[in-house]
Amino acid sequence: MDEATDPAHLLQNQGDHVVHNNHQDISTERREVELLEAVQDGRWERVTQIVQEGVSLQCRDTVVEEAVKRGQWGCVLVLAQLGICPGQSQLVVKEAVSQNQWENVPKLVKSCNRPELTDLALREAVNRSQWNCVRHLVNLGLLTKDQRDFVSQEAVPLGHIDCSVDLLRQGVSPGHAQWILSVVFRRTVDRMRQGLRLSEDDSKRVFRTAVRLRQWGAFKLVLQYQRPSDQTVREAMAVAVITLDHDFVQTLIRSTRNGLRVFKHLCLKEQWSTPIASLLCVNLCPQERDLAFLVAATQGLWTYALELYEDESVSKNSRRFALRRATRRGIWHLVVRMASKGVTEQNERRRAFLGVVRQGEWSWALKLLDAGVNVKKRDVRFTVQTCLCLKLWQGVVEVCLRFDALAIGKRLVRRVLQTAIRNRQLDDFVRLWNALQMTHWSDVVQSLIRRAFESRRCKFVETLCQSDELLNDLYIVNVAIEEAIAARKWNFIRNVVGDGAVSITDGQFLLILENIVSSRTSWKLVVPILEETCKNDDFDVLELLHEPPDTFDGSALAEWCAKRSFTNVSLFLRLLSKQLSGFDAELENHAETICLNFKEAAFHIAAEIGEWDLAVNFLKHLELEKYVESVLDSIWDDPIALFTLIETCRRKGLRKWAVYLGIAFHTWDIVEAEMETCSDQDLIDHTIQEAAAAGIWDLVTNIFDKCSGRDDILAEIFESAVEYGNVRYATLLLERVDFSSIFLSKSPLSSAVGSFSNREKMTRLCISAGFSPHQRLLQGSPNSPMRRALRDAKLRLVRLLHMSGSCPNSELHRLRNDQGIRAQLQQQGRQRILQYLDNAAANPASLQHLCRLTVARLVGYRRGRRERVRSLPVPEHLRDYIMFSEYSDIPSGGS
Incomplete structure (x- = not known):
């Protein structure tokens, strides 16, 4: 730094005269030098002027530290307003508190505007009982709601009314506000007893506070000195009626000139029915009608409550209160009448319905449903569960008949039907079956029949299969027979088939026969079933092919041929193959079509029981391009069967069938699906499937290399x-x-x-x-x-x-x-x-x-x-x- 800018050189040569007269033209650096010189000399007015002209933040921090040490709080306030660093601001506030500069603390907090300094100053002021400082901090509006609650806890017990009023104006939590209001009210009443006269606004405020706090004694005291308005009397009377304060209502009527005008026909005796009856005869305002309705519902005067229920002046909350009170008291006829009214909310109707169901009053619940109560899915399920727990079987049936199966849920439907089977409710089971359309839920039906067999309800299932209302629903019959085969209930099968539940012309007989044969446990059962079912029919296969009926198709032909009563399906197919092997030349038109369709059906049967030689024999008489997709459908999920069929076709000389079956995209879909399954490392039992898929690849890659x-x-x-x-x-x-x-x-x-x-x-x-x-x-x-x-x-x-x-x-x-x-x-x-x-x-x-x-x-x-x-x-x-x-x-x- 040269001599032209050296502060010491300037002070030595130019003197104080130049500094005081030309300070506006001096640079910032010179101003800071002059500021430090003024601080050392104690010229604080000059310090304040220089600071307001503008100095650096570092220089302000240095000056404020010296000003705090020397107690120059006016200069400190100016510096705080211009801005100081956070560390210095915290130091300044702490020094102001330690030196009892309480009049300057709120100004410093406002200038710094930092939450932690506000909290520090507030707590120190409260601890040292500096309530004027606390009031200034409250009125600054920088306190949070928690801080105001803290101040109220300290100020109200000590009787600082002015500070409490300031807190109410700034806002505190509802509990603290009620507490402050009650304390202030008591202090005001005490001052009135000592001769204080209030203005009209203050008296109105005191009256309303007494009503809000239920301070009837204070209200009576204020009545001795002040006269309330009509609105104040109306509010006080309403609260007194609701709280059943008989004495205070009498005081209001006797002490106020407008008390009798508000309720001029009110006859206060031992009971409340006379005042309510008189209220209904008076031209009441909407608030009074709502009040009368609430009192009637509270006192159990339901006749008057029903008369006012649909009144427009009655609020929704009042109606909700009356309906819920009637539900809790178990007055079901009132609940139904209220819920059927158009002014009742749907949510309250649902709530009333659930309350009735919960109490087991099913007859009233039905009346609510008839009244148009809209319930949700969870309400329906709750109703069914409650009726099942309370053993209200008729209620369960009515709910299931009113709502669909999706609203009830699969688990509850299964439980309801199991209960019907356990209680042997055949008629109700049939009604529920038809209403819920159970044919769409095959797993539920199988579970029901299986549980029936496990619980030894075979007679019930047999009666169910023979029911006249379910004769057209062959699905349940088929499921029952499948489950009976799995449970080895052979007598049940014989009885069901022998009693005519399954006819040979309904398309289900062959399926039953296949299920029995595939079980491979009771071959001897086939013969009596066939004999009992077809004992009156004696048709020959070849004669039937010559003269087929008009309504006869190829898929039913195999079923008609089953009346030959062979004990083994494999033997039955072999004989049919021999009978039809040389018969194609004699067939014409419709008979030829029937024969081809029959051979297709016979192929599927042979494939299902694993008779591949017979299956290939039937393929000889089928058209390749027409039936290849149908052949693949029968072995869709079994690569082993596909590989076996291809090998058998090649061995039997059906090279064209083998080629088509080997290269079809349908075949590769099977292989690819099997490949995806075998990619799971947890499945270790796919060795045979892998070998079959590899065999198909071997056929395709080595034998049919030139296929498109x-x-x-x-x-x-x-x-x-x-x-x-x-x-x-x-x-x-x-x-x-x-x-x-x-x-x-x-x-x-x-x-x-x-x-x-x-x-x-x-x-x-x-x-x-x-x-x-x-x-x-x-x-x-x-x-x-x-x-x-x-x-x-x-x-x-x-x-x-x-x-x-x-x-x-x-x-x-x-x-x-x-x-x-x-x-x-x-x-x-x-x-x-x-x-x-x-x-x-x-x-x-x-x-x-x-x-x-x-x-x-x-x-x-x-x-x-x-x-x-x-x-x-x-x-x-x-x-x-x-x-x-x-x-x-x-x-x-x-x-």
């Missing part, structure tokens, strides 16, 4: 196998299919890295097969395999891809410098993957490893890759090196 659409099917199945992690299926395909001429829509290596399971095994399989990210695809993959492995944070896959050459060095450097990937890995805590990337990028692969990658890429990824490597004229260890054998067991380094 084969490449697309194989590509789709292979991609699905890789995606779902089916190592077994993918290995079988790679061994049987040459993928050199098949274009894939996805990169197998990328799919293997992101497969649902067995990621590491599938990635090793694809690498050993020669797949790479650089192969030809129908559509490009947006992510490379390495990027996908980094996104999933799989260290073992990252190592495997890097060692096998699936990630070039250029891509490795790009991925290493990708900020998005690094941020994601750091966020997941995958530091070891980042270290591996850095080490791999810093240490390039050796020339030997690069040569190995080049040779492996030249070998290709076609079928026979391993054989081509083995045929190379190199030592055995080099062949293993080319096939990445040393990476077969990569040590674990984390996920």
Whole structure:
């Protein structure tokens, strides 16, 4: 700093005269020097002037510290208004409190405007009983609601009325407000006893406070000195009537000139019925009518309450109170009458209905439903549950008949029907069955019949199946017979079929026969059933084919043939096959169609019982293009059956059927669904299904290589196998299919890295097969395999891809410098993957490893890759090196 700007030099040469006369032209730095000089000399008026002209914050902090030490609070207030640092503001407030500068504390708090300083000053003022300071702090409006409540707790007991009034104006919690109001009111009444006269506004305020606080003694005291208005008397009378204060009502009528005018016909005696009756005869205002209704409902005068219930002046809250009171008292006829009124809210109607149901008054609940009460689903379920618990069976039936099954719920419907079976309520069960449309809930029906058999209610189920109202509903009969077969209730089946519940012409007989035969436990039962059902019919199969009835179709033909009474369905089908084998030449028009439809039905029966030789015999007489989809429908979920049928067709010489069944997309849907199922590692019992699916692939890939659409099917199945992690299926395909001429829509290596399971095994399989990210695809993959492995944070896959050459060095450097990937890995805590990337990028692969990658890429990824490597004229260890054998067991380094 030179002499021109040196403060000491200026003070020495120019003197005080220049400083005082030219201070407006001096720079900020000179002003601060003059300010420090004025502080040292104790010229505080000059200090205040210089501070107002403007100085730095640091200089203000220095000055305020000196001003506090010397007790110059006027200067401190000016500095606080201009702004000081938070630390200095807290120090200033503490010093002001310690020096008892209570008149300056509110000003300092207002200037600083910081919540913690406000709380500090408030608590210190309360603790030291500085109530004037507390009032100033309250009136500043900087206190929170909790702080005002705290002040009220301290000020009201000590009798600081002015501070309490200020708190009421600023606002406190309702409990504190009521407390402050009562204390202030008592103090005011005491002052009136000592001769204080109030103004008109103050007296009105005192009257209303006495009514609000139910201080009738104080009200009477104020009546001696002041005269209340009509509105005040009306409010006091209303409160007194509601609270049943008989004496105070008499005091009001006798002491006020307008008391009799308000209730001029009120005759106050021992009972309240006379005043209420007189109130109804007077032209009351709306508030008085609402009041009269509440008093009538409270005192149980329901006749008067019902007369006023629909009055417009009665509020919703009053109606709600009356309805709930009647419900609690159990006056059900009043509840029904009130709920049926149009002015009652729907929510209150529902509440009344539930209250009636809860008390078990079902007859009144029905009347409420008839009155138009709208209930919700949960109310319906609550009603059914309550009726079941209270054993109100008729109420359960009525509710189920009024509402649909979805509103009641599946569990409650099952419980209701089980109760009907347990109580042997056959008629009610049939009514509920028809009303709830139980045929849509097959699991509920099966559960009901099963529970009936378990609880030894076979006779009930038998009577139910023979009911006239359920004869057209064959579903329950079929379910009952299925459950009877599972429970081995053979006598039940014989009785139901023998009594005519199942007829041979209703389309259910063959199904029952198949269920009995498929159980393989009671072959002898077939004969008596057939004899009892068909004992009056004696038709021959060949005669029926010659002269079919007009309403006869091929699907029913097999059922008519069942009356031959063969004891074994397999034997029955063999005989039919022999009878129809040479009969096609004689059939014409309708008879031929019937025969073909019958053979289709017979094929399905043979397939279901596993008679594949018979099934193929029936296929000989069916048209291939017309019936191939129907044949596949019968074995939709069973790849073993499909494989067996294809093998049988090939063995029997039906090559065309075998080809179509093997390459149909319908077949590959089965295989793909089975493949997805076997991808679950918890399922270990699919060995036979896997062998069957592999057998179908073997047929397709080795026998029918020239079939159209084969490449697309194989590509789709292979991609699905890789995606779902089916190592077994993918290995079988790679061994049987040459993928050199098949274009894939996805990169197998990328799919293997992101497969649902067995990621590491599938990635090793694809690498050993020669797949790479650089192969030809129908559509490009947006992510490379390495990027996908980094996104999933799989260290073992990252190592495997890097060692096998699936990630070039250029891509490795790009991925290493990708900020998005690094941020994601750091966020997941995958530091070891980042270290591996850095080490791999810093240490390039050796020339030997690069040569190995080049040779492996030249070998290709076609079928026979391993054989081509083995045929190379190199030592055995080099062949293993080319096939990445040393990476077969990569040590674990984390996920």
